[in-house]
Structures are given as C-alpha cells and as structure tokens.
Amino acid sequence: MAKRIAKRALNAILLSLGVATIAFVVIHVLPGDPATALISPRLSSSTIEQLRTQYGLDRPLHVQYGLWLWSLLHGDFGFSFSQQRDVLNILAAALPYTIILALTAILIELFLGSLLALLAVRTQNGFIDKIVTVGALVTYTLPTFWIAILLISIFSYWIGLLPPAQVHSVGAERLSSIPYAIDFLGHLILPALAIGLPGAAGIARFLRANLLKVYQLEYVLAAYSMGMSELRIFFSYALPNALLPVVTILGLELGALIGGALVVETVFAWPGMGRLTVIAIFARDYPLVLACTIVSGLGVIGGNLLADIAASVLDPRLRKEM
C-alpha cells in the first residue's frame, strides 16, 4: 500500500506540473502583463520597459518557461510581482488559513450532514424528514456568496454575535492564549458555515438515501433486536457503511478547497489561497498564479488520494485495490 501511495504521489506531482505548464501558456497568451497593468500618465514607456526587464518579461517565452521550471525544481517558486516578495513565503502564510478553513468546513459538512440525515431517516416521511429534505435542497442550491452575506447579516449585524470578516479582531494579539484562540474561532465560524452548509445539505440528502438502504439490512435489524441503543447502531453499523461514497465526495471537496474558497475568502477577507489566487490573476502576477495552480492541483489530487485511503479504512475490501 505504501508503494502505491508513493506512486500516486509522484503522479500527482507530475500532473500538477502539467497543469501548471498549461496555465503558464494560457496566462502568457492573455493580453497584458504585470507591467502594462501599471500604465498611467505619470509612468513613461521607458519605465514600463524597465519593469518588464526587472520581471524577466522581456525574455522569449520558452526561456521564461525554462527558467521558471528550473527554479521550481530547486524549490524556488519565484518572486511575486504584486506582493514583491518570494512566492514560497506568500504560500506559507496563506496555506495554513486555507487548510484550517477547509478542514473546519469539511467537519461541519460531515457532522451536520450526518445529523440531519439521521433525523430524516428516523422520522422517515414525517414532518421533520420533509423539513430536512426540502431545507437541504434549498440550501444546496443557494449560491455560496448569498449564504455568506446572509450569515453576516444575521450573525454580525442583526444579532451582533460574530465578527463579519478577517481572522482576528483589532488588538487581538494583546489577548492571552485562550481568548486569542476563541477570537480566532469566532472569526472562523461564519466562513466555515458558508462553505459547510451547502455541503452539509448535499451530504444530508445523499446520506439519507444511503442510510435508508442500510437500515433495511439484516445486521442492522439484528442490532435492534439485540437491544442496542439508537446512537450505537447509527455510529457502529449504519453510518460507516452508508458513509463510503460520502467520504469520496468529501475527499474531492477537501482537495478543491485547498485551492481556496474564492468567494467566501473574499467576502470574509479570509487570507487564504482563494484570495491570493484572485489577486494574482488580476495583477497578472505570473509566478504567483502558477504557484497557486500547482498547489490547487496538488490539493485536488491529494484530496482524491486521501479519499481513497479513507475509503479503504472504512471498507477493508478496498485495501487490496490500494
């Protein structure tokens, strides 16, 4: 299994490089460059050319590609035009925030989705089941930015309980450890919910269907007849078997979120990969765009791999395939 994982990891790296190469070509083919984005009456054409030289944009495309690839293979992602510092430092600062947000959102999806699915299944065709089913459908179809704005309006401006943006309050660095952590948690809740709620709705509907099937299986009925508690049956028998396909979905989603939840991070001013990618694209910051592409690609592939590993943990039959 370790060999297979290593092989898949290597494939992931090569695939990401391939995606980044395509991104390199595409972004250079687009009109404009970082220097032209600065054009203004007070900037002479000679200064624009100086900046192009500084950024290495005056070199032929294949030379730029070769230099970029060579640097990348040595662990150097280059120098960001828009942020004026090393890309690696920029990624190192943004990635933890994205990972925390992504993991929290995934946990919300998993637990909330499971809870709603259980409620729906145990009250099948009843009032609660209908509320959950319809509510999940509506939530799943709502645009993420709309959910984000709704959450901010309710919890930040109407109730005034949670902060609307950023990762910390002004002056939070003066707080001691636990209040500092709670301050961070308070800022994390809304963006995580904005991502997690639609996901939880989708999982609830999907899991409900799976649970209905699992609850009809003999070993579950046998567990009931043995007098096991509802929660034990759910967590020990029903959920692990119903969860298998959901784990795959969550793995893929985690990978996609590593690339950054673009809209949510912008609305909540969350300093993660999504915001970074937007900034890089609009600034035509080639090194940063390419680095974000690579990270995003690795995230998707890595998420896929994690999903497969999780699935094999849940279903021993899949370990052989791994």
Next chain:
Amino acid sequence: MKLWAFLLGVLIILCLDLYGCRSADEDAREGTVVLGIPADISTLNPIFVQEVTEGEICELIYPMLVDATFDTTIGILRFEPSLARSWEFRNEHRDVVFHLRSEAKWSDGVPVTAHDVRFTYELYGDPDLGSIRQSALDGLVKTAGGSVDVDKSIEVVDDSTIVFHFQRAYAGQLFDAGLPIVPAHIFNKVPRPELRAYAPNRQPVGAGPFVLESWKPLQELVLIPNAESVLPGPAKLERLVFRILPDNLSRLQQLKRGDIDLMGGLKPIDVSDVTSKAPFVHIVSIPGREYFFLGWNNVDGTTYAASVGASIRPHPLFGSSVVRRALTLAINRKEMAASLRGGYGQEALGPISSLFHWALNDTLAPLPYDPAAASRLLSKEGWLDNDGDGILDKRNQRFSFLIIVPAGDQFYLDIANLVQRQLREIGIEVRIQPIDGSVFFPTLIEKKYDACVAGFEVPLQIQMDDFWNSDLRRYPFNIVSFRSRRVDQILEKARASVNEIDAAPLWKEFQAILHQEQPCTFLFWSDKLVGVNDRVQGTTIGVLGTTYHAWEWHTGESSGR
C-alpha cells in the same frame, strides 16, 4: 440527555466568550484608528511603491524634505519645512539649497543626513530599479545622453546641506524634491538587483511620526508612534491600523457597525444609507480630483497603429471639431452627473479642476444640452439619414462606432449606456465593448479605438503636457490625439513659469481652445467620498489624501459606536 446538556453548556460558554472578546475588542480600540482598505500593500519602500495607499503609508514612516499643504482658497500647493528646516533658491531659481534638521534620526538611532537624500534620489533615478517615481527627476541636470546626472544634479555640501541643481526653474521643483527619503546605511548594504526583495522593504526604518508595529499579509498593517521622531513629532494615536477588506460591501457594513473608523471610495448611493443607519459617521467630500470624459479619437487609429505613428490622418467620424461639438451638445452631461453622482458630481468644462481657482476661465460655460443644435451641426457637416434606416450616413459611411470601457466596472458601463441612448436619438449608433483593465490603457495609447469612456485623476499642480501635447509618440497619454500648435506653445510657456499663478492667462486661453475644439466631451468631475467615524478627531482629510497629517489624529467620544 447528558450529551445534549453538555453541548448546550459548551455553546453558552462559547457565546459568552465571544461577547467577552467583543468587549476586549472595544477596549483595544482606545487610542486606535482603523482604516478599511481594499487591497494589501506590496512594499513599504517608497522607491518601489506602485499604489496610492502604500505611498501614503510611506509618507507617514519616512522623512521628506518638505511637507506639502494645499491652499484651497487659491488652489496652489504650499510647502512647509519638514526634514529641511529651510531652503533658498539660487542661480535664477535653478538651484535649491536645503538645510536639514540636525536632530532628525532614523528609528535605529542613526542620524538622518544629506547623504541619505542623495542616495535615495540615486535609487529613484536608477533605471535598473524601475521606480515609477523616476519622473520626479526629469527636471534635474542631465547627462549628454539624456539621463539624470545624479553627481551633478544632487550635491551634498555637508551632512546638513544638500543642493538640487535643476536644468531650469519651474513651479514643481519643491514637489519633486519632496519625495520620501530612505536610510542609506540600510539600503546600501545589498547590490541594487537584490533591493526589490530586500527584507527592510517590509520592516522599514524610518524617521517619520509612525513606525511599523506589525504587518500580517492580506490581513492588516499596524503603525505605532515613533517616539524619537522630530518630523514633526511622535503621532498622537496609539495605533493606526490598516485593515484589508477586499469586499466593498463588507467595508461599508463594518463602517456602519463601527468596526472600522475610516473608509474611502464610498459611492454616492451609499451616503444616505450610511448617514441614516450610522449617524456617528460623517462624510468628507473631496472635490475636483477626478474627471470623466468621452474620448473621441481625433485621428484614424487604424492608420496610426499600422504605421506606428508615422501616418496621422483625421478620424473619419471624429476628425472634425464641428462633429465633436455636436456630440457634446447631444449628451446631457448635467443629467448624467446628477444621476450617476447625485450631489457629488459637477458638470465638467475642461480638464482644469475647480480646485485651481486662479486658473479657471470664468468666461466659459459648459455647452448646453441641445440635441436639435447637434443635429443641425451634423447636417451642415453632411451627416444625413439618406437611406432612411434611422442612422446618419455620409458618402456611404454610417455614423456608427464602438465605444470601449474598462471591463468589470459598472460605472463606466452606465455612462456608456446613457451615451448610447442619447446619441441614438440624433441618429448615431453606438456599440459598447468592455475591455479588460490591463489592456484598456495600452489600447488607448496605441490609438486602436474610436471612442472610449475614461477618467483621470489630476495632480495637485497643473500638468497638461501628458494629455495635450501634439507629440503623440512622446506623450502617448494624449489619448484623443488632439493636436494644436498654439496649445503646444501654451504648454511650453506654462512649464517655464517659476510661479504657478503667473501661468493663469495661459491656462485660461488653453481652456478656451479646448472649449472651442471639443477634442473630447468632458462629462463631469466626481467628488471622492470618505466615511469617518466621529471618534476620530483632528483629521484634515482632503485633496492631499486620506491619511494626510494622520499624526495629528486622536480618538475621542463618538456620538454612536
């Protein structure tokens, strides 16, 4: 049951803690002012700044020879001593001798000297560094090859005396000599090619009223008072926080909530919402810095671009000043200003701002909105609807053109839509094409367009060469390609004025020419709106920027939050 009780208890404690953190947040705001800004800063080295906000922050950290003020009663820049305690002009105003304050020190304790000033200007003028402020050195003595001769143009007499040698006297000498100064002992440690990535760009050593406390990328940047500053002294605030909030709606909501104290870039439609829901926020209106216009390419862009500027022919539609005048008459600029800017827009007469009272030609008035007169003028020029399709034509050419606007900005699109509707009423067909922002100005500079909607922010000293000089290759930002020998003469004479106000008759004639020729249709001037929480006191927000003299700000009681 026990599980649910436990979970409920955790939730209650969490809510209490969150409320507690909110109270801590309020306590932490004492003596702190928070500005909401839309984008992060890229550098705190004034040599490499590219955006307005980072430039303003650098001016709070680094010393400058002079401190600019704007006399709004007349409309001119005045300069007060700062790092330079005094200065005098010599050699028929071509040389400026600055005497520096000997007590000024960098925040690491090293004295600020004339060598720092010279070194900084070397960096500004170094083509290998590509500073966008290189143009500030254009007036200095040059080599035979045309580049700035730093050795001859900036002379260090001693640690406290420095002389700027200009090629000729002009009104902007003090402005150009007033750029932020960086410490030589910090930045001369590395080779020039490595300067852009150098760590002190993000951990600045300054001598101004503020120093950097912390900078969390994409989050916030915090300035605190520089206790050792004598330029003019340590800031009064405990902290000045620049909080990065990219979403405009979010910034607005936080301003109304009192989470941030200042926000620039307010739109007129937001004003009533802010003032009604957040009465503790007052609106500062900064007029006369930005104007919008319809650019008519006076030359045939296709021929110009194909010949790389060698062939200049009048545009088949807009080459005639009579046609351009008709277009202006057909557009209701007053209504446009009112509908798009509310009470924060004024119909524009020309490119000279109302800030410069001394230069305004009071005898001129904007052309009226008169579609009938427009149609008559077009008829005289031979534009008639010969084929009955509702669109004017002349020698088989339809009066139909493409107007380009920057993509992603609804404001420009709204202008274009209004223009399209109004010109259609007199038989002119307008098609609208949004163009990506990064190629919008290159398209205009290369003249590859017929018409455009654009806007410019004007500097605080009248500088028209870039926009109106007939040498289209040297001045590519004459985007409408207007050419007039008399205007060139006016620009040359105005450049030579040592005293800005002496050029008043020239600028008045300049406005009269543009009024007659209508090289573009000037639409309106737009006020810049800044929302300020009442708790922030001592502000002098105006034409010199949002954080102008922020060292004088202090916090007091607010009428609300």
